[in-house]
Each structure stands twice: as structure tokens, then as C-alpha cells.
Amino acid sequence: MSTATTRVPAPPAPARHPDPGAPALLLRGLTQRFGSVTAVDGIDLEVAPGEVVAFLGPNGAGKTSTLDVVLGLAQPTSGTVEVCGTTPRDAVDRGWISAVMQTGGLLKDLTVAETVELTASLFSSHQPLDAVMERAGVSGIAGRRVGKCSGGEQQRLRFAMALLPDPRLLVLDEPTTGMDVEGRRAFWKAIRDDAQRPHRGRTVIFATHYLEEADTYADRVVLVSRGRVVADGTAAQVRAMSSGRTVRATWPGATPAEVDRLGLLGGVESVSLVGSTVTAHTTDSDALARHLLSATPCRDLEVTARGLEDTFLALTQPTNAQEQR
């Protein structure tokens, strides 16, 4: 009988760095259903290395369901996800992706430094502890017990823990919920300073329902509603998606019927009357302003570009037809 043995090739050594040409994140047709609820409804998204992306949407838009799949915490119903060119699980194992979640993961009797040290012991290799604490802005509170740290300090500590493997992709799920203004500012300063360090190329994706956070801290805003991407671009581009302007004026003694008739003018999308203030959204503000100043007793006329908030509402609020479904 032959005793020939079959040589089994050794598994390839783990790559220490992701393929530089691979997107930091690639979602194709990502769908997540929970029973009859479609939480994520076919999301396609490609994020390049180094981008800071806000995943913005109202409650229940599907942000957490998407990020859970990206982090390998859940399997999608259908569609594909690649993190740095590999599967989420593999990316987690290699330390290429890590997360700052809203809650959990902290023991309140340990100090900040002990927490970072304990977390570091779980990695086969990690960044120097002093360096991650410095970058996350917790060096000054190294000896403080976690239970005595404010919400913002605890989030910066989670950030320090997430930096230990020096991840290429950092995922933050509504990281500043419940923080005061100063805590939010300090947290975002630490995140931005880290992302802007030369040659790091760290990609950051953060879920938020704070418009101002998306506007201020993200290079790119991906607006999601009902499990779908409804806008994608810089904050300025997303704002411009709901074209048009807001025209506001004081109309003493206006009747609802008179104000409703403004809706018949070309370009007027909506009009409302509160007290004697008329507010209209229109794609032709010149024509509406001319009409208000010449054919009505309106005064104190104001024309403003739509804000991100108007766009957010316009793109995420259900239409009547959707409400009736």
C-alpha cells in the first residue's frame, strides 16, 4: 500500500496591512429584515480610505442594523459587505476595524489606565498605551475610576480602547448621545485630530441623528431613511439636493385662503401661515418675492437658502402616500 503523503499548503500568513487599493467599506445591496420589518433595504455604499462619513438618519432609519453587519455582529439577510477588501469577521480579527459603541464594555471600578491596559492584553499586538490615551484625550484622567468619569470622558476612553489595534476603519454608533455640548466638542476634537494626523488614512464612519454633527465633522454625509440611502455627498451637496429657497414675510391680516393661493404660483412647493408670518418653500424665489411685494401688503421679506435641517426633513419625512401604506 502506498504511504505517499499529501502536502497540505500552509495557510497564508495574515496580511498586516489591507490592500491599499481596497475601499475601506463596500456594501452591495445590503438588506436586513427582522420578521416583517425591513430595517435595511438594499444599501449600496463605497467609502474610500481616509474619509470621515456621517451616516445620518432619523430614529429607526436602519443605521445600527447596517453598522452591526459592518462590524460582523450580524449576518445580513442578503447583499454583501467588505471591510478593507475582506469579510467583517476577518477585518475584526486583523484589527483593521473597531468600534466605539454608545454603552457597555466598561467596568466602573477600574481606572481609565487599567481599562486600557486590560483591553490591550486581549490583543496579540497593539499600539503603545500612552500614545492611544494621549490621542483619545484621556491621559489627564488616567488614574480616575471609570465610574467617576462623565459620559464624554467614558466615550473618549472607549475611543482609546478602539485605537489599540490601530484600525483602518473606525465605526462610531451615535457616540455623543446624551453628552453635554462641551463633552461633544472634546470628543469630536479627539476624533478629528486623530483622523487628520498625516499619513494615517484612518476612515471614520459615524451614525448620528444630530445634523449639526454631520455638518461640522464629516467630509461626506450619507443620509438614510427607511433603510435606504436618500442622499450622499458633502453637507453642502446634500443641502443643495432639496433645491430652492425659503421665503418668509409678514402679511398683516392675511387669510388662509389668500396664503393658499400662493401655492398656485410657479415653483412654490409649500406654504404656511403662522400668525401674520407667511413661509413658503419655492424653486423660484425671485418670482415669489416680486409677487409678494407688488400684489400683497407683505413686508419684511426674507429669502434664505434651505438648511441641512430642511433637506433632512424634506428627504426623510414620509410622503402622504407612504404614510397610507
Ligand SMILES: Nc1ncnc2c1ncn2[C@@H]1O[C@H](COP(=O)(O)OP(=O)(O)OP(=O)(O)O)[C@@H](O)[C@H]1O
Ligand atoms: N433585532 C431586531 N428585531 C426586530 N426589529 C429590529 C431589530 N433591530 C432593529 N429593528 C427595527 O429595524 C428598524 C431599524 O432600526 P435601527 O436600530 O437599525 O435604526 P437606527 O437608524 O439605528 O435608529 P436609532 O437612531 O433609533 O438607533 C427599526 O424599525 C427597528 O425597530
